[in-house]
Amino acid sequence: MLRDITLGQYFPGDTVVHRLDPRTKICMVVVYLVALFTANDAVSMAIMACFLGLVIALSRVKLRLLLRGLRPLLIILTITGLLNMFLTPGEPIVSFWVFNISAEGIYRAVFLVVRIVMMVMGTFILTYTTPPMSLTDGLESLMGPLKRIRVPVHELTIIMSMALRFIPTLIEETDKIMSAQKARGADFETGNLFKRAKALIPLLIPLFISAFRRADELAVAMESRCYHGGEGRTRMRGLKFRRRDALTGLTGAALLAAVIGLVVLR
């Protein structure tokens, strides 16, 4: 279960999507999310789905991988779906006990679940196809203007990149601690919510202590490799806008325009 968490991981590849400038990809995700939340009928949603399908195909990210990334969200998706199905007012088609299920309810439930799934998939494609360093370089560059109002942009982005780098390591560690505590009789799976939350304490404390120790060693290792802040730092993969970035940008603009157009026309 824990190993299903693929958040922020990068899967190397050599496709158009992989090669796009990270800034383009970040902007596209923003455009995509805005369009996704603007889209409010089947037609515009279908357009969004086609777009997502196209990007998945182009990036050659395995669908299995995207679905695996969704697995930890299964509970949230189910709850959202069910709540919408039962709580949306309308003409009931099926009713039992106090529940009424209407056509509108089903429609809304499906619509929302699809929207969340598409939102998560879209953002996952960004991290799956962009090395963390490029991602943070892109963010740093996009947030560059904020430096003028003294926002510590470099520091924020390096923190983010370290967080991304350590997600798999800490997940592995959590897994290990869980096994160790289970071997000593800890029970994470049964009991009421309160009991389960309490059972997490012997998991969280060692995890945090080890994370602090790692942070200490990491800081020493970074300084040993001449890290001294963002000043004078160069990049192996320079950021560069190319023709494909311009084309992608236009596609994004067209997508947004189409969806907004459809919504306004209705």
Add this chain to the structure above:
Amino acid sequence: MPNLIQTQNLTFTYHAAESGALGTPSAAAPVLREINLTIQRGTFVAVVGANGSGKSTLAKLFNGILLPSGGKVYVDGMDTLDEATILEVRRRIGLVFQNPDNQIVSTPVEDDVAFAPENLGVPPAEIRQRVDDALKAVGMYDLRRHAPHLLSGGQKQRVAIAGVIAMRPECIVLDEPTAMLDPIGRREVLDTVRRLNAEHGITIVLITHHMSECIDADHLVVMSEGEIVMDDTPKAVFTQADRLTELGLTVPPTTALLHELRKSGVDVPVDALTINACAEAIYKTFP
């Protein structure tokens, strides 16, 4: 040319405020006392000592991560206390630590190796060149696109070594780099380190507590309770097996065998370190 690393009456005390690591008691007593050590260019130096004898502390003083409380550390003639040259000191002395997971800063492998040259402001095309060279030097070039967390321990440690080689250092200091590795990983790392020393002329300081890793070093430094108690060739050090045992250290099995033979009255030389040399010595005694 000045010596690569030279310490003069180096003393070091962790102050309560400086003790960053969790769980380590803040000692007011000096952790290192009056260390005078010279490391010559191109040599392979091994450092051994019981736990807590100050080896890791010494390593961090070599590149100015820690600064002397008393005395001096000179790298290529540069004082590590001089802030103006500290980056140059760190570039020359690369540090590799015990836990590879905590020194790999990025994924995939090639991005991690690029970290140091990026910090040094090397132009992008040259970074690419350095990264490729460094990965080839440790035999990890084919895995350059892999995610480091999916590699074996030995491979991760070689990535960490590549990460410092990309700085084009004069010297690599490795602090128990094999302590967390299985025997295969250990072999990989040690072979890599030896090759870097022999073929690329990089000075190596290997901190270890596997005596067998010290056998072919040019110099063996033995530390105990913050002091250097022996600094000689491995042969000369291992002939004093009793002294080493006193210090809580073991001797390589070959030396142990020869010492045992000698104790039971067989007249063998005790300075044969490699397995072959040892076999030969015994063979000569029993023709």
